Amino acid sequence: MTTKMTPKTPTPLFIVSMLTLDITEEGLQQVDVLVRLYKHSCSWFLGPFYHLVRVFHPDYVKPLLMAPANITVKDELIYDHLRPWLGQSLLISSGVEWARKRRLLTPAFHFDVLRNYIATFNSSANTMHQKWRRLVAEGRCTLELFGHVSLMTLDTLLKCAFSYDSNCQESTSEYVSAVIELSDLIIARRQKILHHWDWIYYQTQQGKHFKRTLSVVHRFTREVVQKRRAQINQRTGENSRFSSPPRRKSDFVDILLLSKDEDGQSLSDEEIEAEANTFMFAGHDTTASAICWTLYNLARHQNFQETCRQEVMDVMQGRDGDDIKWEDLSCLPFTTMCIKESLRLHSPVQAVTRRYTQDVTLPGNRVVPQGVISLVSIYGTHHNPAVWTNPDEFNPLRFDPANMTSRSSHAFIPFSSGPRNCIGQKFALAELRVVVALTLIRFNLTFGGEGGVRRLPQLVMRAEGGLWLHVDTVDQ
Numbered sequence: 001m002t003t004k005m006t007p008k009t010p011t012p013l014f015i016v017s018m019l020t021l022d023i024t025e026e027g028l029q030q031v032d033v034l035v036r037l038y039k040h041s042c043s044w045f046l047g048p049f050y051h052l053v054r055v056f057h058p059d060y061v062k063p064l065l066m067a068p069a070n071i072t073v074k075d076e077l078i079y080d081h082l083r084p085w086l087g088q089s090l091l092i093s094s095g096v097e098w099a100r101k102r103r104l105l106t107p108a109f110h111f112d113v114l115r116n117y118i119a120t121f122n123s124s125a126n127t128m129h130q131k132w133r134r135l136v137a138e139g140r141c142t143l144e145l146f147g148h149v150s151l152m153t154l155d156t157l158l159k160c161a162f163s164y165d166s167n168c169q170e171s172t173s174e175y176v177s178a179v180i181e182l183s184d185l186i187i188a189r190r191q192k193i194l195h196h197w198d199w200i201y202y203q204t205q206q207g208k209h210f211k212r213t214l215s216v217v218h219r220f221t222r223e224v225v226q227k228r229r230a231q232i233n234q235r236t237g238e239n240s241r242f243s244s245p246p247r248r249k250s251d252f253v254d255i256l257l258l259s260k261d262e263d264g265q266s267l268s269d270e271e272i273e274a275e276a277n278t279f280m281f282a283g284h285d286t287t288a289s290a291i292c293w294t295l296y297n298l299a300r301h302q303n304f305q306e307t308c309r310q311e312v313m314d315v316m317q318g319r320d321g322d323d324i325k326w327e328d329l330s331c332l333p334f335t336t337m338c339i340k341e342s343l344r345l346h347s348p349v350q351a352v353t354r355r356y357t358q359d360v361t362l363p364g365n366r367v368v369p370q371g372v373i374s375l376v377s378i379y380g381t382h383h384n385p386a387v388w389t390n391p392d393e394f395n396p397l398r399f400d401p402a403n404m405t406s407r408s409s410h411a412f413i414p415f416s417s418g419p420r421n422c423i424g425q426k427f428a429l430a431e432l433r434v435v436v437a438l439t440l441i442r443f444n445l446t447f448g449g450e451g452g453v454r455r456l457p458q459l460v461m462r463a464e465g466g467l468w469l470h471v472d473t474v475d476q
C-alpha cells in the first residue's frame, strides 16, 4: 500500500516564512524546528495554488534528487525570475533540451580544463590580498569579507569564462556592478509578492531598473561571444577543414563555441550567451559565500585555523614563490575537511525545488504525487539531528574518511546530487582550496563579535550587516 504525502496543518508563521522564502535568521530557525519535529519531511498546501513537500532527510532526498532527469522539471516558483537574465540555460531548462546542453557543457569542466584555471585562482586571490595588505597597513584591519571576496570570484570567472581582465577588484566595472545589482534586484523582487507577476513588476521603478541593468549584462556577453565567433570563423577560413583552438589558453566560451553534439550541431550564439550568463550567476555568489563562511568558521576556531595553516606551510616548504599548484590541492586533506564542514554548516544554497512528471516513491511506500513542488532542503538535511550529532557545531572531523563510512551518500549535498547536480563543483572546490590556503599563509583571522552573526539566507547564504573579520598579516 502506498501513502500520498499529505499536508500537515501549518502554523501561520510557517506560511509566512515560505512566502518570504525564509530570508531571515528566524526563517532558518523555523526550519530547525520543523526538522526536529518531523525528521524526514513535511508537506503543506500554500493557499489555493501550491502543494509543497519539504524534504530534509537523506532517505527521502535521495530518490528525489536521483530521479531521472527526463521526469524532473525545475519549478517556476523559484526559477522564473531568473529566466530574463539566464534564458533557457542549463540551470533552468528541462528534458531533452537540458540533456543536450549538459552533454555539450560537461567537457568545459573536465579536470584537464580546470587545471589551467589554477593560475587565475592564484592571481585573483593575490590581487585581493594586496588590497588587504594595503588596508591593514593603513590600520583598517576589520574587513567585510563578502564585498572583497565577491569581487574576487567575479574577477576569476570573467577571466575563466571570457578571458576578460576587468580589473574589477581595483576599479569599478560597469558589467560587474550590473551583475551584482541584478542579484540584488532578484532578491528584492522575491520579497514582494505583487512583483511576482511580470505585468505588475515591469511597471514599477524596480522592474524598469532591472530591464536597464539586464541590457548592460546581455550587451557585454553578446559582444564577447560575437567577437569570439568571428575570430574562430576567421581561423577556420585560414585552415579550411578544422576549427583550431585559439593561441591563448581556452576559456569557457571557446570550449562552448567549438563543442558539437552527436549530430554535429553546435550551440547557437544565443545559447552560448545564456550559458555564459549562467556561469557568472551560478558561480560567483555561491563560491564567494563558501569562501567567506569557511574563513569565518576558521576565525572562530583558532585551533583548526592553525592546523590548516601548518598544513599549507608544509606543502609550500622550500618553494620560491607561494603559488598553489594543481598538484597541491590533493595534499590539503585537513583544509578540505574544514571547507566541507563549512559547506555543511553554512551551505551557500539552502534548497532546490523540483516538480516531477510522474509519481516518485520514497521509502515506506510514501509517494510524492506528480506535479507537486518538492523542496529539497539542503539546509534542513545538513542540520538534521537524526543525521548529524550536534549539527550546529563546527567539527571538520566529521569529514575524516574514518568517520564517514556509516553516513548516507545524501547527508551532505551542498552541490545537490544526481543528474541535475552542480556542473561547476570541481571548479568551485579548486578555487576554494586555493583561496583559503593562500589566505591562511598570509593572514591571521579573528572574529570579534560576540555570539556569532545573524545569517541572511538570500539567493546564497550571507550575513546580516556583512561578515566582518579582523585580519592581521602573518609573520613569515
Ligand code: HEM
Pocket: 090, 091, 092, 102, 278, 279, 280, 282, 283, 284, 286, 287, 290, 348, 349, 352, 353, 414, 415, 416, 419, 420, 421, 422, 423, 424, 425, 427, 428
Ligand atoms: C560553492 C560553490 C557552488 C555551490 C554551493 C553550488 C551549488 C549548486 C546547486 C545546489 C545546484 C543545483 C541547483 C538546482 O538544482 O536548482 C547547482 C547547479 C548548477 N551550478 Fe553550481 N554551485 C557552486 C558553484 C558553481 C560554479 C563555480 C559554477 C560555474 C562556473 C556553477 C554552475 C552551475 C550550473 C550551470 C548549474 C545547473 C546544472 C544543471 O542543472 O545541469 N556552480 N549549483
